[in-house]
Amino acid sequence: MIKVGVFGANGRVGKLIIDDLKESEGVSLSSVFVRNTLNYSVDSSVIVSTDIELFLNSCDIVIDFSLPEACETLLEASLKTPKPLVIGTTGLSAHQLNLLKQASENMPILYATNMSLGVALLNKLVYQAAAALEDFDIEIVEMHHKHKKDAPSGTALTLGESAALGRGVDLDKVRVSGRDGNIGERSKDEIAVMALRGGDIVGRHTVGFYNDGEFIELNHTATSRNTFSKGAIRAASWLVDKEVGLYSISDCLEI
Ligand SMILES: NC(=O)C1=CN([C@@H]2O[C@H](COP(=O)(O)OP(=O)(O)OC[C@H]3O[C@@H](n4cnc5c(N)ncnc54)[C@H](OP(=O)(O)O)[C@@H]3O)[C@@H](O)[C@H]2O)C=CC1
């Protein structure tokens, strides 16, 4: 039985991971890290702790859905106490991403801005379309619930990277994150990544390829957050016995 530690357990996704672990074969909840208290009860055998060392020492693998600062704390602690990590937290800074890469030299880490099978496939399709439709303008729009803190979503940025890779350009150099005022015509290479927020939208991503006379839009809509929690548990079962290194969700899903 794989002992799973959950980091971010009070959160929207964290709570679902704890529920879904009960229904998943070969895995069980062993520890939970909390800043203060856990907002609900778990089996008395589970270690619920504010002590990150105790939390790490009480599990075989960690699943993290928290916030960038919290994820940084986890990565720093894991440098001292290495554990396989499945990280779903988005909005990581360049420094935090570097820390993640550095940590993956000591332990296996799977980092995915979206744990769904559909988005993993969408990234492949976007890469292909961007390469094949070289004259088409690429625009990405994401929609999420009003509580989401980071923008644009990690998924939208990853889709932007897939598109940029297909075009052989660097997303950081071509990304547009808003348009307002008399800004002039769209340049050929730019890739816009725009964010909308409202209500309880779980997650919707559209990558559009627009040309004169025709356009294609590739869309993925998550209708349940369990898509992410179940995807993360599947990733944990896959990652737990891997060599040190940085893995993607495509590695896990073999697509
Ligand atoms: N990769 C993917 O497939 C997906 C990724 N996400 C990402 O996962 C993350 C979490 O999303 P969501 O569950 O909606 O967010 P929530 O805001 O609901 O949950 C965040 C969690 O992080 C914890 N937390 C915040 N700060 C700290 C800290 N300093 N130390 C320890 N724990 C902390 C909170 O604990 P407490 O309540 O105790 O403060 C809470 O449990 C986001 O980055 C989101 O974008 C979301 C869905 C899918």
Ligand SMILES: O=C(O)C1=N[C@H](C(=O)O)C[C@H](O)C1
């Ligand atoms: O915060 C969310 O809710 C989500 N975050 C992820 C992201 O930023 O891409 C994945 C998903 O779309 C839901």
